[in-house]
Amino acid sequence: MSFTHDIKSNRLLDVEISDNFSDIAPPLSDKQVLVASERCLFCYDAPCITACPTGIDIPLFIRKINTGNNHGAAKEILSANILGGSCARVCPTETLCEQVCVRNKHEESPVEIGRLQRYAVDHLDTTQPYPFTRAESTGKHIAIVGAGPAGLSCAHQLAREGHQVTIFEAAPKSGGLNEYGIALYKLVDDYTQKEIEFVLKIGGIDIQYEKALGRDVSLAQLREKHDAVFLGIGMGDVNALNIPGEHYPGVEDAVAYIKELRQKSELSNLPVGRRVVVIGAGMTAIDIAVQSKKLGAEDVTIVYRRDKSAMGASQHEQDLAQTNGATFICNAQPKEIIGSDTGITEMTFNKTMLDDNGKLVVTDDIISIPCDVVFKAIGQKFESSPLGNDSESKPALDQRGRIAVNDNFQTSLNDVYAGGDCINGKDLVVEAVDHGNKAALAIHQQLKKQINQGE
Amino acid sequence: MANLACEFIGIKSINPFWLASAPPTDKAYNVVRAFEAGWGGVVWKTLGEDPAPINVSSRYGAHYGQNRQVLGFNNIELITDRPLQVNLDEITQVKKDWPDRVIIVSLMVPCEEESWKNILPKVEATGADGIELNFGCPHGMPERGMGAAVGQVPEYIEMVTRWCKQYCSLPVIVKLTPNITDVRLPAAAAMRGGADAVSLINTINSITSVNLDTMSPEPSVDGKGTHGGYCGSAVKPIALSMVSEIARDPETANMPISGIGGISNWRDAAEFITLGATNVQVCTAAMLYGFKIIDDLCDGLSDWMDTKGYKNINDFSRKAIPNTTDWKHLNMNYKRIAHIDQDICIGCGRCFAACEDTSHQSILQTGDLGKRKYTIIDEECVGCNLCEITCPEPNAIKMVDIDTGKPHLSWLHHPENPYREEK
C-alpha cells in the first residue's frame, strides 16, 4: 500500500492568499472612532488602566481622541508604551483592558480600546517634533541582548534617560517575535519595521545585527565593557511531544514554520499540507491553524488534551480559528504519529477525562486523525545555553528554567537585568514592553546612584 | 512647544485654565486636588457674611442628550454654606502652600458699603491674588438683594465695584450675569466703577425638566422645584456671544475678560480666547468628569497651538474678533451650496426631510426604496446648512463655496435697502 503525503505549494491563487492575509482588524473609520470614543466614560481609577500591563491611561487618550487631539492621544499612549502601535494590533484585549471595561456590565460590549489605540498611534502628527527627548548624556553605556519588544522598550527608555545603548541581536532583523512570530494578518505592511524606525529616532541606540550572545560574544565580555546588561532574548526553544514518530518529515515546529512564513515574499510558494493537525491550545496553535487554512489547507484540526475551558487561547481566538474553518478536538492526548521517512499519514490519540479528583486521566479509547502535517504548538521553552556554562558568572534560573529576577527585574548578577519571555510571565508583547520599561527605570536608578557616588 | 503660561490683569498663571467659583472650589480639599491635577488657578466658592446660608437637599438637574450625555446642567445651590473664617483660613493656607497657583476670592455681600468695607480687608489678608464679585447668582441670593439682583442694575455694579477698589488693593474682576438683555451695559458699568476685568457668564435662569408623575420641576425638593442656574456645554454659544459683544464694543473693548460657560475641552477654550477672553474658567465639565480633564485642556491646546505656530496665548487671542461683525456688514453676494458625497452618504433621507419640509426643496430623491439617492439641486440651494447639520454622517454633506464673480455687497449698501448708505 502506498501513501501520498499531500504537501505542496500554490494551493491557492496569489490574489486569494493576499486577500486572506490582509489586515484582520482593519483601521476604524473616523465615524467609527467618533462612536467608539464617545462610549468611553472617562472612569475614575479606570479598571482598564490597571488591566493594561503598561498602564496606558486609556480614558485620557480616548478623551483626547474625542476632543480632536489625536496627536496628544498618540503621545499619551507612546509615553507609557513605545510599542503602543503594535500592541494595539496584537494584544489579546479580550483578556486585558477590554475584559474589565465597565461597559461590559450592562451592554456586554466593551469600548474598543485596542482599535482606538491603533487609530490614535496611526494619527501621530509626524510633522511635529519627535515626541520624546533625551536627557543630558550620563556617559553610561548599557548592553541589551535581543531586539524584541522587551529589548526595544528597555532601549528606548534608557535612551530617554540619557544613556547610550548597544543592542546585540542574533537575527538579521530586529523586532523579535513581532517580526518573526506574530500572525501576519495582525501586523500587515511591514508594520514592525516601521515601528522600530520610530523607536530608534530617539537616538543613542545602536543595533549590532547577527551578533549572538553565547556565540559571538559572552555575557562576561558584555558585563566587562558595559555599565549594565539587559537580557531580552525570548525563549529560543520549543517543547517536544516525546512520542513515537515525532522525527518523521511532516512533523513541524509551529514557531519555526511561522518564522519562515513571516519572511516569505511569495506566500503561495510555501508548502502546505492538505490535512493538518495542530497540537496545542495557545496563541501559537490558533495562529498556525488559521494561517494553514489561509494558505489553503483543506482540513485543519486543533487537538488539545484537556477540555476547551482549559485552553490558553481566549474565546475570541478560538472563535477566530473556528470562523476560519479549523475544528477542535478536545480531551485527546497524543499517542503516536504514523508514517515513514517519506512522510506521515495519521496521528493517534488517547481520549482523556477528568477523574473524581479533577485530575486528567488517559483512557484506552483511541482515535486516529489522518494527516499530512503535524504542527507542534505545545509551548516554547527557555534556552539557557547563550548564558554560558559557568554557574558562577551566569544568572540563576527559576523553577521553570527561565531567568530568575527580583521585583526590579534584576537577576542574581547585580548588573544584569532581564525581561520579556525569558523570564516567567504571561508571554505577551505588552508584558515584554512593561518589563523593558521597568527594568530600564531600575537600571537608571542604579546607575544614577553610581553617578552620584562618583563612580 | 507652545507656552501656556499667561498673565491676566497682572496675575501670572501657569496655564489659562481656572476653576470657576462653584463646588469644585468649595474648600481646601477640592482646591488642593485641583492644583495637584494641574489647574492653573481657582476662583474660590463665593464667600458671604456669616451666618452662612443653608442649602437644600436635591440641588442639581440635567438636560440630557441621547445616551445620558449631559448637555446642560442646573443647580439651586447658594453661595458657600461654611463660616467665613473657615474659608479665609483655608485660603490663606492653600495660597501659602501653592504660591505658583492663582486664588481669586469670589464675594457676595449685601449692597451696603459697610458690608464690603468690613469683608475686603479680611480677604486681602489671606494673600489671595484677586477678588471676583459675584453679581450673577440667579437663585436664592437675589431674593436677599444680592447676586443677579445687583448684576441686573448697572448703577449698583458701578457703585459696589468702586467700593471694592476703594477698600482693597487687589485686582477686581466683576462676574456678569447673563440674565439681562444687553450684557455690554453691566460691563461698561463695571469699567466705570474701576474694575480690572469682567468674567462671564454666570448661570442662566432655567428649569431643566418636569417630573410628569409628581408634577414637580427638577431638581425636586420635597415635591417642589424652583428655577435654577443653567450651565454646561449647552450654554457655551450664549457665553461666546456675550464675550464677543463686550470685546467688540469700542467702549469695553479694552476690558480684560475671563471667559466662562460650557467650556468642556481645549477647543472650547481656544474659541473663547479667539473671541476676547484672556483666560477661561471651568465648572460643569470638572463636575461631570473630575479634575483630570485639565490634562486634555492643556495638552490639546498646546498641541493645537504648535500646529498653528502660536507660541503663546496672546498670539491667537482675539483673532476671531475682526471676523465677528454685524449682520448688515455681511456679503450678500457670497454663495455656498451643499454637496452630497455619495460614497459617504448612507441614504437615511434626513437631509431630504429637512430640506423638503422646512427649507427650500433643494434636494432630489431618486431610486427605489433601499437604493435611494439624494442629490442637491444646485440652483435651488440657498446654502442654509440645514441638511449638513441634520446629516448623521460627518463629511457626507459639504458646503462648497460658489464663485458668483460679484463684488462684496453688504445690506448697508444693497440697492434694495431703502435706508442704504452710499459707499
Ligand SMILES: Cc1cc2nc3c(=O)[nH]c(=O)nc-3n(C[C@H](O)[C@H](O)[C@H](O)COP(=O)(O)OP(=O)(O)OC[C@H]3O[C@@H](n4cnc5c(N)ncnc54)[C@H](O)[C@@H]3O)c2cc1C
Ligand atoms: C506564534 C506566536 C504568536 C504570538 N502571538 C502573540 C500575539 O498575538 N499577541 C501577543 O501579545 N503576543 C504574542 N506572542 C508572544 C509574544 O510574541 C512574545 O511574548 C514577545 O515577543 C516577547 O518579547 P521578547 O522581547 O521577550 O522576546 P522575543 O520577541 O522572542 O525577542 C527576543 C529577541 O532576542 C533575540 N535573541 C535570542 N537569543 C539571542 C542571543 N543569544 N543573542 C542575541 N539575540 C538573541 C531574538 O532574535 C529576538 O530578536 C506570540 C508568540 C508566538 C510564538
Ligand SMILES: Cc1cc2nc3c(=O)[nH]c(=O)nc-3n(C[C@H](O)[C@H](O)[C@H](O)COP(=O)(O)O)c2cc1C
Ligand atoms: C453647582 C454650582 C454652583 C455654583 N456656584 C457659584 C458661586 O457660588 N459663585 C459663582 O460666582 N458662580 C457659581 N456658579 C457658576 C459657575 O461659576 C459658572 O459661572 C457657570 O457654571 C458656567 O460655567 P460652566 O458652564 O463651566 O459650568 C455655580 C455653578 C454651579 C453648577
Ligand code: SF4
Ligand atoms: S473601563 Fe471602559 S469606559 Fe471606563 S475608562 Fe476604561 S475604556 Fe472607558
Ligand code: SF4
Ligand atoms: S454625588 Fe451622589 S453620593 Fe455624592 S453627595 Fe451627591 S448624591 Fe450623595
Ligand code: SF4
Ligand atoms: S442626511 Fe446625510 S446620510 Fe442621510 S441621506 Fe442625506 S446626505 Fe445621506
